[in-house]
Amino acid sequence: MNSISRRRVALRISCLAAATLALASGVTPAFAQQWPEASRPVRIVVGFPPGGGADALARAIAQPLAKELAGTVIVENRPGAGGLTATEQVARATPDGYTLYIATPGSFTIWPTLRKLNYDPAKDFVFVSNLVTMPNLLVTTANSPYKDVAGLLAAARAPGANINYGSGGVGTIGQIAAEQLNELAHVQLKHVPYKGTAPLITDVVGGVVPITFSDPSAKSLVDGGKLRLLAVTSAKRSRLFPNTPTMAESGVPGYDLSNWYGLVAPEGTPPEVVNKLNAAIRKVMVQPEVRQSLEAAGMEAISTTPKEFGDHVAGERRKWAALIAKAGIKAE
Structure with a gap:
């Protein structure tokens, strides 16, 4: 038990004692009122x-x-x-x-x-x-050769494939989303970590890295024609992106990632x-x-x-x- 947990236990005991005393005297604990x-x-x-x-x-x-x-x-x-x-x-x-x-x-x-x-x-x-x-959004550069997830996976499985994906940094949900794709689709997209999402998105728009799993804030760039949206990561289609297929619908069965x-x-x-x-x-x-x-x-x-x-x-x-x-x- 760490120090925080010990302090919590002590506090709960103290609160319980106070509450018991209050109830014994017919008074409801003050915080409840x-x-x-x-x-x-x-x-x-x-x-x-x-x-x-x-x-x-x-x-x-x-x-x-x-x-x-x-x-x-x-x-x-x-x-x-x-x-x-x-x-x-x-x-x-x-x-x-x-x-x-x-x-x-x-x-x-x-x-x-x-x-x-x-x-x-x-x-x-x-x-x-x-x-x-x-959901996270699998997006690619507007002029990317990848028109859909199937095209991306076909390219990733080709002999000598060397496709990078960017994320906002090691341990971000964007990296987790991409590594789930690597695992379930049996591909080896290579990680390029950035120090934050702003420089990452700038480089995806510019074609420096071809793909990323962005949060929904990239929608404005998709609507503006600067990024191409390939799929959403949720198990079911998002109410916010009803016309965009899920990763599972796009040929990656079992894929399910929703940010929260x-x-x-x-x-x-x-x-x-x-x-x-x-x-x-x-x-x-x-x-x-x-x-x-x-x-x-x-x-x-x-x-x-x-x-x-x-x-x-x-x-x-x-x-x-x-x-x-x-x-x-x-x-x-």
Whole structure:
């Protein structure tokens, strides 16, 4: 048991003792009645700079969530180390319901296999709800010879083939998406890691690297004729890209990768708070204005129970750990 987990256990024992004392005197625990207090804002921490997908999500739900909770909700950006800095900080935050976090696949399902972390994604957080899902987009240069996935795979299987793919860096979801293609299609596309997605997309548009698995923000470049969209990575066709085939439909059976963002809190956050948050999130994520705002950013609004979200994250962590081991991916 790490230090964070020990502290959480001690805090839970303390809270349980306080709750028992309160109940014995006929008083309901204060946090069940008063959270969130009008004078204390609930912070949604984002591990990336303003402008990205996680930030857009947090800002889309902040005010509607505040209304549902009858409180104040603010967004706080803490960029650094691809989200790891903020993840570690939130793991150590006081579990009182006033610090929430936009969880992403990197910090919760990929990096736990690649690095020794200062947090345990399975033990140092409680899961509130998944919030959005989105496919990655297999895109290529506009004048690329690859007209579809079948053409790309045929070229990759030709004698002497040497086809590169770019990603935003080692351990990103874009690399995982490409290595899943390598595994399932029995090809050997070669990885070219970039330091971020902006220079990567610039080079794909320019033909420096021919393909990448982008997030849905590349849609504007596809619509503008600067990139060609070959497939989406989700198991089923995306409602946002209804005319684009999936990887499975394109000749890669079993291919399934959907990016997601969800809401978590530090372990030890009272169950009453988690349940109240989950109920509020379920109302927020069906609001037309929220759904439209997220769809404009390439995200489909969803909601789940805390258990469903936790089980999903645990399943993906096992899945990507096996792929990382098989592909021999190593952290830089």
